[in-house]
Amino acid sequence: MLEPTTLQIVWFVLIGLLWTGYLVLEGFDYGVAMLVPFLSRNEKERRTMINTIGPVWDGNEVWLLTAGGATFAAFPAWYATLFSGLYLPLFLILLGLIVRGVSFEYRAQRPATKWRHTFDWLSAGGSFVVALVFGVGFANFVIGLPVTVAPTALSQANYMLTPNPYFFQLFSPFALLGGVTLVVLFLFHGSIYLTLKTRGEIHDRALGFSRRVGLVAIIAGAVFLLAQHIFWPGTSPVLGWLTLVVAAAGLIVAWYFVGGRLAGAKAQHADVVVRPGYSFIATSVATAAIVVGIFLRMFPGLGFVDAANPAAIVGGPTGLNIVGAASTEGTLTTMLIVAVITVPIILAYTIWVYWVVRKPLSVDNIPGEGELPIVPNAA
């Protein structure tokens, strides 16, 4: 029987929190980037949309780097097997992150339409790939990645996915559904963010889109979560059920507050009170609940199963599980002290930055090209 220490559980939870932070925060900026080519009618609208995420997207991405770094530090064997085993999917994610990461800065450097369209599609495509592959990946953690001790590793303590390479096996129907769900969820989350952060026609278009995509998100999410619950109930089905309910409720509430109503009620749309702020909180809660649900199923095997016995985790004190993969108590303690000190400070200044740039934008706020990057009205 596996007996994880408190520190091991704390770090497992913290890594889940870092993933939640990443998906909630970058979720909307992936959504916005994917929507730029579709919801805009002209260059000023595109710039308005991009500038809603301009000041914050890079900080949002650090949550992913921190999740990666924390996994490396707290559960080295998890990081080692996961990253090497999912080599090609992670390579795709890196490509997506590279092209979208340079797009916002570089598109602004030249006014040519072709130049800018190229970067718009690169950032939309990059965001799509990253969201899709992470969705597929998380679904596979629920299913359980089959591992065995790598025969060629001299230490005989390195686990690798089997069969190797493990690539086409990743794309089961459930996993593909996971990918689609995450993309749709980000589109929903992103369109709500745009509704909150823009004024004028873009706001109206984003709101209209959120009503439509919200319904798709609810359906995709419901199928994904129910399938997960039925086929992979995990070690604590009651908690799993609870996260499912919270996630579903979150999506429905979010849809409700952007004015989503079922057919027949279309005429009432003009009267409904729209509260995109509530919707944004609701999609964030739903995302968090989905992550918690997935992490519940990754406990205590970290999303891996024994290839020889797929119903079991990789057991033993040096096995690929929350105990065997963990760093020493000393390292976990040191890292916890660092996290306890830094995370509240990070949250404080991140919230402050969001407060400073809180003002919703319209096309009127976008300066002309020639004026970049200087204030036009010199005193």
Added chain:
Amino acid sequence: MTEAAVLARWQFGVTTVYHFFFVPITISMALIVAVLQTLWTVTANPRYLRLTKFFGKLFLINFAMGVVTGIVQEFQFGLSWSEYSRFVGDIFGAPLAMEALISFFLESTFLGLWIFGWDKLNKYLHLATIWLAALGSSLSAVFILIANSWMQNPVGAHYNPVTKRAEVYDFMAVLTNPLAATVIPHVLFGAMMVGSSVLLGVCGWWLAKLRRENPDGLSDAQKADDSAYRFGVRFGAIVAMLGFILTFMAGHEQGQLFVSLQPMKVAAQEDVSITRENPHFPGFAVIAWPNDKGNFNTIGLDIEGETNKILTGSKDVFLYTYEELDEMYSRGVQDVIGPDGQVIQKASPLAKELKEKDPELYNAYLNTITSSTGFVPNVLAIFYSSRLMMIFGAGDFLFALIALIMTRKKRSPKSKVIWTGMMTITPLLPLFAASLGWITTEMGRQAYIVYGVLPTGAAVSPGLTVFEIATSLTIFTIIYGVGAVVEVGLFLKTVRSGLPDFAPPQLAHGENQPMSFAY
């Protein structure tokens, strides 16, 4: 080494060297922009604001590429080097996680606010954002160099034969690694040379251009430009010269440490070989080329013990040749003892415990080296990288000195072609020097990934296929190549557009006012 491992090394080399072109620029330009903006905040002199905006834009173009290529590095340990990651994660993971928590959040969050904050924050708060971003950049270097120094000199760690990995017993020892104490200033001051040389080169280029295009004298507006560029030249030159002196001093300290930490690296760097005259007290070789005996002919200062004197300050310090070291290491020697019984190299506790507690694994690791490359790294590559590093660094110092002399007392550079050429080369010199420094120290560490403990060939992901690594290496190379063309193109375009017009930042009021900056 397997074919996949060789390709994985190439990928790490290509992506790291590429990434490290952006790193020193980011670290130093963030600080330089912060200093320029501080000067503007304190003096209200328009030229400092214009310089801040100009170099701020160059900085951001560079920063974007630095960030995205940095993500690849964090993932790559797990992707291609999973056995390494598993083996060292208990120690190595911590500085990486701290880098993300402390540096990257600071850097990315406050840089975003700095870019968009001109009309949203008062000038003191706005100034604070660039300083915090710059602090984040510099701290990230500190953390990653602590991590790298541990690979070069694995202190504070035990070997645990049950978990078959390195485990930390003294985290303070990892943070206060004596090697890190010399590497951190060496790299940070080296980075300062890069940023200040960009400032010097760009401003110097413009100084000549203004005069070349206006032989009949400058207009008032051009005089204002001229004064800003002149400041950039002189400020950049002074920082570059100071940076060189400090980089040189820290580098010398580092070299002395390596005499005892990694005598093999030192022997390779100086071609300390049994084929040399006075093999243990060789003269200083300036040029080396391969001969048909599989060794090198050298030309240089043929003074006995000159190499020893340059490295250690004394020509009597005994140096082993790389052939002798190779033979000793192959026998499993860990502590290298000199002919008089003095300890030349003391192996890390981690290496000793591995040999003691898990002899089977130790021998298997040793065998991966003896059966393939042996312990001698690529002598010629290390020999020339280290020399070119020093030549480029000193060249930067010299160019900065010339620039300072030629612009003294309001003078302007006369020799247009030579000056322009010099200004174009100036930023490249410390940039390539930094790159070559990394190549020296990282290639000199081979055939180990964790020095004396884990061979590079044994650290690769056991499941890595040639298809996977060849695909990613090819695509990374293409994308990085395209990225370089785009980034350099934008950088030069921005350089050519020159200083932006002066317009002081104002706080936004009214919901429809255009932002002071927008993508």
